[in-house]
Amino acid sequence: MMAFLEAKDVVKQYAGHLALDHVSVSVPENTIFGLLGPNGAGKTTLIRIINQITGPDSGSILINNKPLKSSDIARIGYLPEERGLYKKMKVGEQALYLAQLKDLSRRDALKKLKYWFEKFEIQAWWDKKVEELSKGMQQKVQFIVTILHNPQLLIFDEPFSGFDPINASLLKDEILNLKKEGATIIFSTHNMSSVEALCDHITLINNGKSILNGAVHDIRYQYRENLIKLEYSGDTEKLKETINKSYEIIESGPSNGFSSLLVKMDEGNNMNQLLKLVINDCEIHSCKEVLPGMDDVFIKVVNENK
Amino acid sequence: MNKTILILQREYLTRVRKKSFIIMTILGPLLFAAMFVIPGWIASIEDRDERQIAIIDYTGLYEGRIDDTERLKFEYLPVNKESELRSNFSTSGYYAFLLIEDDLLKKSDAIRLFSDGQITMDVRDHITRNLREFLRNEKLRTYEMDGLHEIIAEVNDVRVNISTLKLGEDGTEKHTSTEIAMIVSIFFAFLTYLFVFIYGTQVLRGVMEEKSNRIVEVIISSVKPFQLMLGKIGGIALVALTQFLLWVALTAIILFGVKALFFSDSPMPSRMDGIEMTSTEHPVGAEMENIESAFAFDQIMESINTINPVNTLLLFLFYFIGGYLLYAALFAAIGAAIDNETDSQQFMLPITIPIIIALWVAMAGFRNPHSDLVFWFSMIPLTSPIVMMSRVPFDVPGWEIALSMVLLVAGFLFATWFAARIYRTGILMYGKKVDYKELWKWFKYSTK
Numbered sequence: 106m107m108a109f110l111e112a113k114d115v116v117k118q119y120a121g122h123l124a125l126d127h128v129s130v131s132v133p134e135n136t137i138f139g140l141l142g143p144n145g146a147g148k149t150t151l152i153r154i155i156n157q158i159t160g161p162d163s164g165s166i167l168i169n170n171k172p173l174k175s176s177d178i179a180r181i182g183y184l185p186e187e188r189g190l191y192k193k194m195k196v197g198e199q200a201l202y203l204a205q206l207k208d209l210s211r212r213d214a215l216k217k218l219k220y221w222f223e224k225f226e227i228q229a230w231w232d233k234k235v236e237e238l239s240k241g242m243q244q245k246v247q248f249i250v251t252i253l254h255n256p257q258l259l260i261f262d263e264p265f266s267g268f269d270p271i272n273a274s275l276l277k278d279e280i281l282n283l284k285k286e287g288a289t290i291i292f293s294t295h296n297m298s299s300v301e302a303l304c305d306h307i308t309l310i311n312n313g314k315s316i317l318n319g320a321v322h323d324i325r326y327q328y329r330e331n332l333i334k335l336e337y338s339g340d341t342e343k344l345k346e347t348i349n350k351s352y353e354i355i356e357s358g359p360s361n362g363f364s365s366l367l368v369k370m371d372e373g374n375n376m377n378q379l380l381k382l383v384i385n386d387c388e389i390h391s392c393k394e395v396l397p398g399m400d401d402v403f404i405k406v407v408n409e410n411k
Numbered sequence: 412m413n414k415t416i417l418i419l420q421r422e423y424l425t426r427v428r429k430k431s432f433i434i435m436t437i438l439g440p441l442l443f444a445a446m447f448v449i450p451g452w453i454a455s456i457e458d459r460d461e462r463q464i465a466i467i468d469y470t471g472l473y474e475g476r477i478d479d480t481e482r483l484k485f486e487y488l489p490v491n492k493e494s495e496l497r498s499n500f501s502t503s504g505y506y507a508f509l510l511i512e513d514d515l516l517k518k519s520d521a522i523r524l525f526s527d528g529q530i531t532m533d534v535r536d537h538i539t540r541n542l543r544e545f546l547r548n549e550k551l552r553t554y555e556m557d558g559l560h561e562i563i564a565e566v567n568d569v570r571v572n573i574s575t576l577k578l579g580e581d582g583t584e585k586h587t588s589t590e591i592a593m594i595v596s597i598f599f600a601f602l603t604y605l606f607v608f609i610y611g612t613q614v615l616r617g618v619m620e621e622k623s624n625r626i627v628e629v630i631i632s633s634v635k636p637f638q639l640m641l642g643k644i645g646g647i648a649l650v651a652l653t654q655f656l657l658w659v660a661l662t663a664i665i666l667f668g669v670k671a672l673f674f675s676d677s678p679m680p681s682r683m684d685g686i687e688m689t690s691t692e693h694p695v696g697a698e699m700e701n702i703e704s705a706f707a708f709d710q711i712m713e714s715i716n717t718i719n720p721v722n723t724l725l726l727f728l729f730y731f732i733g734g735y736l737l738y739a740a741l742f743a744a745i746g747a748a749i750d751n752e753t754d755s756q757q758f759m760l761p762i763t764i765p766i767i768i769a770l771w772v773a774m775a776g777f778r779n780p781h782s783d784l785v786f787w788f789s790m791i792p793l794t795s796p797i798v799m800m801s802r803v804p805f806d807v808p809g810w811e812i813a814l815s816m817v818l819l820v821a822g823f824l825f826a827t828w829f830a831a832r833i834y835r836t837g838i839l840m841y842g843k844k845v846d847y848k849e850l851w852k853w854f855k856y857s858t859k
Contacts, residue, residue, distance in 0.1 A: 153839070156632040157632075158628070158631050158632060158839070159839075178632065178633060181632070183628075183629070183632040184629075185625075185628040185629060185632070187625040187628055187841065188625055188626070188628065188629055189624035189625030189626045189629075190624065190626055191425075191620075191621075191624060191626060192624060193425070194425060202417070202421055203629065203630070203633070205417055206414055206417060206418075206630065206633040206634055207633050247629070250629075
């Protein structure tokens with residue numbers, strides 16, 4: 106897959122600390138790319154470099170294989186983590202202003218704003234002052250302003266913070282929609298369940314270094330712990346006795362109205378072997394490998410790299 | 412459209428539409444006009460308040476020696492009334508009573524003024540002046556010279572009446588008014604100070620607002636920090652100019668309106684009367700009349716013409732804009748460095764000090780507009796906008812103004828460059844306690 110955006114060997118030194126230490130990132134076109142890492146890892150610095158808010162000390166950023174230039178700003182939509190609006194300004198006026206700063210003509214901006222305000226059912230807010238809006242409402246306006254100029258690259262830094270579940274799911278749908286329409290999306294967050302739900306690829310940054318790269322599924326598979334969850338009905342004691350001879354049982358309990366066991370297999374052993382072992386002792390309802398959540402991968406990798 | 416213009420436009424429109432701007436625009440000229448009109452009005456009220464003063468003179472020498480004025484009436488009472496007056500003073504209806512117990516030529520402190528409240532200075536001064544003149548003449552009389560009466564009359568008629576004239580290159584004479592030049596000097600120096608300070612602070616607030624609202628990162632992903640800073644400074648400059656021009660227009664309308672309504676034939680009273688009255692040591696007499704007539708409304712306009720109002724206004728605009736741009740850049744850097752207004756104190760001080768110094772020097776400037784001190788401070792860009800404006804009405808050589816202007820332009824270019832380096836790092840720093848060392852780091856750091 107072609108990389109839409111590439112960061113090559115980017116170094117950024119701030120007075121006293123190295124924010125980015127030879128970081129390389131490759132974001133495939135038309136995917137959702139998760140930029141993960143603990144607080145202070147250097148994510149925001151990398152995002153700011155991509156947005157040309159600040160420049161790298163060395164290294165380069167390529168967009169469609171060409172070095173980033175200042176006119177590329179119009180191709181990028183950026184929703185920063187620290188985001189806000191002018192409190193005393195009216196919503197519509199402000200959205201129009203921010204859209205024009207992104208090189209949209211006033212007429213185009215008006216037309217597009219009308220479309221999005223209708224879509225989000227917020228036309229009534231147009232003449233309200235921003236300070237009259239709740240935080241979640243302001244986030245909606247910010248989201249619209251971010252995507253209004255149809256950027257090819259979208260960068261969302263912690264987009265879900267401050268959203269209630271209903272609006273968060275609305276936002277999630279919109280992000281998936283944008284991907285469907287061809288946009289490439291960089292997504293920075295601590296919320297790992299949203300990474301699992303949305304991201305195709307991730308990179309994990311810690312202490313200014315990129316320590317993990319790849320497709321979400323591959324990474325979870327790479328960090329699998331050979332756990333198999335078995336749902337069954339039958340004699341639990343007898344079953345446990347059988348399995349314990351060869352493997353370790355991590356957990357047992359009810360699941361979906363049946364009994365269940367979580368079994369840790371040996372390296373290289375697979376589900377077939379477990380099934381062979383228990384097939385005569387119980388009635389099997391389901392059996393699947395349990396992959397680690399991104400949460401677990403995140404914690405594990407960050408701790409390994411301490 | 413150019414993005415800097417877009418930013419400038421927003422800064423301008425949001426401010427001009429604010430209620431506070433509209434209120435200040437209307438209130439300002441009213442205050443200016445009030446400064447001219449109210450002292451005259453107060454004086455006219457005071458004048459109607461007549462005061463009776465009783466005199467009990469044990470010597471009998473001084474009857475009729477103290478002149479009545481429009482608002483001070485003196486009444487000589489027989490000496491046996493003293494005790495009655497003392498015990499029932501508050502119901503007697505007198506404002507004060509004067510007790511003379513001995514010949515004042517022999518015993519100068521044998522005179523006392525009683526009242527049940529504080530006696531105003533002008534009452535005391537009036538009595539002193541009258542008696543002193545009388546006593547001086549009495550003293551002269553003791554020398555028993557021939558024709559003394561005529562001599563005294565002649566001596567009392569001596570007046571000094573200096574009129575100030577300006578010699579043109581070609582030897583032509585033009586009437587000038589030092590008083591007018593002084594007023595114009597104070598006025599413009601103070602106005603420059605006021606505008607630089609008020610609008611500089613607005614830049615600081617604006618930058619801080621963007622930073623604490625967290626909108627700044629959204630904006631600088633679309634424009635360069637420098638464009639944002641310039642747009643803001645430019646927009647607020649236009650607000651200041653708008654306000655100034657509206658003030659000039661409205662003040663003129665109000666002043667001429669008031670003149671037409673109330674002062675159609677009498678001269679316009681000026682607030683300078685009051686200042687002169689209390690600060691002069693010498694007896695206020697004919698000199699006062701001079702000054703008063705110099706401030707008659709039409710003559711103000713006439714004298715203002717001698718200080719070249721168009722030039723002065725153009726210079727004011729230049730120095731105001733130059734000074735504003737210089738300080739606004741510094742204010743913007745401070746706004747970018749801090750998170751909230753309370754942190755601003757430590758950085759405000761080094762900016763405020765030159766402004767205050769400039770105002771002090773300007774005060775010296777209108778007394779001696781060509782001294783070394785004033786000259787140098789009218790060259791230093793940090794103080795020149797205020798100090799030079801205090802000199803302009805007194806005819807500053809062209810090369811001095813040109814040099815000072817060039818230095819000011821260089822000054823604000825340097826300040827803008829300097830501030831921009833701090834600004835672009837500062838606006839993205841949240842929750843950091845910033846000191847001068849940190850600012851210096853930012854300054855050195857931001858090369859890209």
